[in-house]
Amino acid sequence: MIGLAVLGSTGSVGVNTLDVVARHPQRFRVVALAANRNAARLAEQVAQFRPAFAALVDPTAARELEARLAAKGVRTNVLVGAGALEELARLSEVDCVMAAIVGAAGLPSTLAAAHAGKRLLLANKESLVMAGPLLMAAVRASGAVLLPIDSEHNAIFQCLPHGTRAGDTPAGVRRILLTASGGPFFDWPAERIAAATPEQACAHPNWVMGRKISVDSASLMNKGLELIEACFLFALPPERVEIVVHRQSIVHSMVEYVDGSVLAQLGSPDMRTPIAHALAWPERVTAGVPVLDLVRAGSLTFCAPDTTRFRCLALAQAAARAGGLHPVVLNAANEVAVGAFLEGRLNFPDIAAVIESVITKADVGEIRSLDDVLQSDTEARRRAGESSRIRGRAVAGAHATG
Ligand code: NDP
DSSP states (O other): OEEEEEETTTSHHHHHHHHHHHTOTTTEEEEEEEESSOHHHHHHHHHHHOOSEEEESSHHHHHHHHHHHHHHTOOOEEEESHHHHHHHHHOTTOSEEEEOOOSGGGHHHHHHHHHTTOEEEEOOHHHHHHHHHHHHHHHHHHTOEEEEOSHHHHHHHHHSOTTOOTTSOOTTEEEEEEEEOOOTTTTOOHHHHHTOOHHHHHOOSSOOOOHHHHHHHHHTHHHHHHHHHHHHHTTOOGGGEEEEEOTTOOEEEEEEETTSOEEEEEOOSOTHHHHHHHHHTTSOOOOOOOOOOHHHHOOOOOBOOOTTTOHHHHHHHHHHHHOTTHHHHHHHHHHHHHHHHHTTSSOHHHHHHHHHHHHHHOOOOOOOSHHHHHHHHHHHHHHHHHHHHHHHHHHHHHHHTO
């Protein structure tokens, strides 16, 4: 039995993880579940999986969770606060940690799992974008096994030579071809994108995901974050990772070898495939995913991304090339700007404008320690907040004048 902690269990990846786990009760034992504040959903999950521990960051929500569990007669240790996530990641009963918290909030527990030498299932790409050198060093030092959950990186991992570990430079590889769906605004003209609403941004054509990553997919920032993630996971420079738009989301990414061979991993767009792959690796288990019907799919298309309409991708590519603290600043400014867009305080194109204004003014150097990362993150968030407020007033003014 593999002891499992699911951090971010109430979110899209967390729910998909528990769906796969429920299909294999002989193989996985849920030891801990954790989230931010969704007490109602976490209480249901705890009642179903009966973990020894559950945690919520928000204290009021944690009290609500205790009350809900008491009402159901479920005895589970309820922990409170952000520090509880790190405690759960380090528990000796936990063999495997699913890091599925969204955003920078996932960094401390992801690092804790890496330092503790766990099998680390990494959905939280932001922690690799922010602290790639530190996270990969922790994995190497502790002997942790890092398995990517992002469908593209999981696909690449599956196409690499047998025995390749995350952080190794894979032998014989010329390039990685990272596929992108293009998101909901792929064929929209710039003027229409400028007026896009949060609901339109979150209506992804192929994937059902949390709101932050959905907006990142619409702006193509998600592909930029994935580019940075790929460089750390597969120890390749950004110029050896090519982004290819593939609207059908059936080819999840490809690896090109020096002999001209290109290996691809294909499947229905369903996160349960990469989740099941990483949970059972190196074995295979069923995931409840519908079979891929290529005849029905008909055609698979590929084209280059447009970095003029999707400026966030160009900004992320520049941050990937610059390295050091640039990705930290990019990620922090993006999280603030996306939050403001989702709350109706910014227009969609302002996301890129806020990020660019923060990056231009940021004082960026190398990453020497976690403190460097956290300071840079805090400063970038402050500046992004200011920039969002200034632009937000323009949005409010435009609404007021009609
Ligand atoms: P969701 O928004 O659906 O879920 C986020 C989860 O994180 C929830 O459990 C939420 O708890 C928890 N959370 C949010 N803020 C905090 C916080 N401050 N402290 C602790 N927990 C917090 O996100 P997704 O599942 O879509 O994405 C999770 C991660 O996986 C992201 O990094 C994303 O980029 C990555 N990913 C997601 C994919 C997908 O298909 N969804 C695909 C590939 C990668 P609560 O519900 O209580 O708020």
